Amino acid sequence: xxxxxxxxxxxxxxxxxxxxxxxxxxxxxxxxxxxxxxxxxxxxxxxxxxxxxxxxxxxxxxxxxxxxxxxxxxxxxxxxxxxxxxxxxxxxxxxxxxxxxxxxxxxxxxxxxxxxxxxxxxxxxxxxxxxxxxxxxxxxxxxxxxxxxxxxxxxxxxxxxxxxxxxxxxxxxxxxxxxxxxxxxxxxxxxxxxxxxxxxxxxxx
Amino acid sequence: xxxxxxxxxxxxxxxxxxxxxxxxxxxxxxxxxxxxxxxxxxxxxxxxxxxxxxxxxxxxxxxxxxxxxxxxxxxxxxxxxxxxxxxxxxxxxxxxxxxxxxxxxxxxxxxxxxxxxxxxxxxxxxxxxxxxxxxxxxxxxxxxxxxxxxxxxxxxxxxxxxxxxxxxxxxxxxxxxxxxxxxxxxxxxxxxxxxxxxxxxxxxxxxxxxxxxxxxxxxxxxxxxxxxxxxxxxxxxxxxxxxxxxxxxxxxxxxxxxxxxxxxxxxxxxxxxxxxxxxxxxx
Numbered sequence: 001x002x003x004x005x006x007x008x009x010x011x012x013x014x015x016x017x018x019x020x021x022x023x024x025x026x027x028x029x030x031x032x033x034x035x036x037x038x039x040x041x042x043x044x045x046x047x048x049x050x051x052x053x054x055x056x057x058x059x060x061x062x063x064x065x066x067x068x069x070x071x072x073x074x075x076x077x078x079x080x081x082x083x084x085x086x087x088x089x090x091x092x093x094x095x096x097x098x099x100x101x102x103x104x105x106x107x108x109x110x111x112x113x114x115x116x117x118x119x120x121x122x123x124x125x126x127x128x129x130x131x132x133x134x135x136x137x138x139x140x141x142x143x144x145x146x147x148x149x150x151x152x153x154x155x156x157x158x159x160x161x162x163x164x165x166x167x168x169x170x171x172x173x174x175x176x177x178x179x180x181x182x183x184x185x186x187x188x189x190x191x192x193x194x195x196x197x198x199x200x201x202x203x204x205x
Numbered sequence: 206x207x208x209x210x211x212x213x214x215x216x217x218x219x220x221x222x223x224x225x226x227x228x229x230x231x232x233x234x235x236x237x238x239x240x241x242x243x244x245x246x247x248x249x250x251x252x253x254x255x256x257x258x259x260x261x262x263x264x265x266x267x268x269x270x271x272x273x274x275x276x277x278x279x280x281x282x283x284x285x286x287x288x289x290x291x292x293x294x295x296x297x298x299x300x301x302x303x304x305x306x307x308x309x310x311x312x313x314x315x316x317x318x319x320x321x322x323x324x325x326x327x328x329x330x331x332x333x334x335x336x337x338x339x340x341x342x343x344x345x346x347x348x349x350x351x352x353x354x355x356x357x358x359x360x361x362x363x364x365x366x367x368x369x370x371x372x373x374x375x376x377x378x379x380x381x382x383x384x385x386x387x388x389x390x391x392x393x394x395x396x397x398x399x400x401x402x403x404x405x406x407x408x409x410x411x412x413x414x415x416x417x418x419x420x421x422x423x424x425x426x427x428x429x430x431x432x433x434x435x436x437x438x439x440x441x442x443x444x445x446x447x448x449x450x451x452x453x454x455x456x457x458x459x460x461x462x463x464x465x466x467x468x469x470x471x472x473x474x475x476x477x478x479x480x481x482x483x484x485x486x487x488x
Contacts, residue, residue: 037456135432162443163434163453171431181242184235184455188289 005095007041008063015053020173022199024048033189056099057119060127064097071095098128098157103137109146117148124152132159135166176200219255221363222248224398225315227299227308228373229437230263231273232462233283234454236435237261241293244368244398247427257363259293260315267305269479272441274472276300278465285457305482308367309387312395316365323362366425367391371401374424375410377417381487389416396423404428444468 011027012018021027024045031043047059071094106129109120123129131139139158143149149156167185175182177200182191194200224244230237241259248254263279264270280297287293299311374397377388391397401407404426411417411424435453443450445468451459462468 162448162450163436163439165433165435166431167433168431180246183242183290184238 002096005040007038007100008044009035009041010044010047010059010063013048013050013053015051017053020200026193026197026199030190030193033193034187036189055116055119057122060097060099060123064094064127067097068094096128098130099123100130100132102132103134103139103142103158106131106139106142106149107137109149110142120146121148121152124148124155128155128157130157130159133161133164135164173200177202216255219253221360222254222256223258223260223315223319223363223365224256224368225260225262225312225365226368227262227311228264229268229270229273230261230279230283231270231437232279232440232454232458232467233261233286234435234437234440235452236433238286238290238293238455239429239433240368240370240400243400243427243429244425245292248398248425254364257292259290259368261287261293261295262299262311262315263295263297265300265302265305267303268482269305269476269485270481271476271479272473273475274467278461278467282454282458282461285461286455288457305486307384307387307483307486309384309390312365312367312391316362316395319362319365323360364396366396366398368398369400371399371403371407371410374399374401374407374417377414378410382481382483384487385416392417392420392423396420396425398425398427400427400429402429402432441468441473445470445473 009031011024011031012021014021014024028043028045028048035041035043044063046062047054109115133139143153143156172182172185175185176194224241226237226240228237245256245259248256261283263276263283264273266273266276276297280295280300283295287295296315298314299306377383399407407426411421417424440450440453443453444462450462454462
């Protein structure tokens with residue numbers, strides 16, 4: 001039914017103001033290193049390069065319009081496309097763009113004033129969610145606790161993880177602060193980068 | 206809280222430790238590799254130990270575990286997984302044996318190797334002190350109370366400890382799987398470094414066993430605070446279902462598995478109906 005053709009990792013803007021957030025240029029560089037060997041996932045800097053923090057729904061809108069633009073460019077070059085390719089899905093419709101997240105994000109929809117209701121609606125109605133299970137989170141419960149999520153649950157795809165893991169960036173930073181090994185938790189190239197740039201050396205308040 | 210920066214501290218006073226992990230490694234996963242890292246950090250942070258080497262010893266094919274693929278592949282994958290490590294190595298002595306070998310025998314072999322290496326090292330650097338100017342002391346000048354100068358101290362071989370997860374420890378309770386005298390040897394003579402997610406359950410298990418309780422000071426429990434359930438069983442299942450195992454095993458291992466199409470419904474049926482070697486031996 002679906003064919004996933006691309007994955008985009010969009011690191012958040014520095015102005016998000018989250019505790020212990022390293023500079024965007026570093027976070028983007030680390031993602032790029034981690035994705036060096038991936039044939040289908042890429043990092044995108046647009047969100048992190050904006051002057052201010054922007055809401056997730058606007059990031060989705062931006063990337064969707066980019067997809068439409070590319071698709072329009074492809075179909076304008078119509079005379080150069082071999083006839084057998086025109087019938088393939090890539091040329092008949094723009095890809096759907098879905099927000100990939102962990103089950104914990106569904107829970108954050110409930111946090112007062114964190115998300116605008118109309119944004120949650122647009123995300124699940126116009127785009128869709130692909131939500132990966134996470135230890136300690138019951139996404140069926142989160143869906144049933146929200147009227148919007150329940151209404152659009154057909155557009156929320158729940159993915160069971162192959163392994164249960166509560167590995168998180170928070171844990172990795174904690175280990176780094178304590179001088180403990182994070183080898184095999186993050187790619188070697190990212191570990192070297194962290195060391196070379198002296199990142200995550202002490203907890204910032 | 207500042208941690209001990211072991212590179213700055215004098216490591217000479219610490220006991221050197223070598224960690225040995227036995228198992229199927231079918232295939233090796235990031236979980237296996239993490240056990241070593243967690244154990245090393247823990248032992249070094251006590252201030253008493255200096256972990257100098259980690260040895261991965263894949264079990265031989267004669268173990269006859271269901272789903273076990275040939276040792277040749279399992280060794281190769283372990284080697285690929287550890288090529289970027291400065292302190293981990295793969296040993297093939299156990300897997301080269303045509304008969305299955307008890308863990309206690311593997312420990313004994315590696316202990317002898319460490320002792321032999323230690324002996325060779327102490328021959329190379331002579332124990333008698335050489336004074337400035339190069340003159341060796343005359344026999345009647347040697348005074349037992351004199352402080353030793355810069356010549357290396359003769360020290361014993363590193364302590365060899367078995368690295369394992371809590372399930373391995375708890376397998377001691379499975380009837381006929383282990384010889385009681387082997388369990389006693391393992392905890393008394395060598396010692397365990399056991400990574401556990403539920404420290405209380407593991408402590409209870411030790412408490413309920415006379416032999417483990419007796420040697421509890423030689424059983425180091427290391428807490429793994431996060432769930433990271435990457436088991437070889439799950440990897441093989443994912444592969445049978447065409448699911449991605451990327452980032453669950455090292456990149457080179459994933460490519461190797463893909464290249465040789467190692468795990469399938471057929472390979473999972475290897476040794477189906479066979480009795481596991483220890484059960485056969487301990488009947």
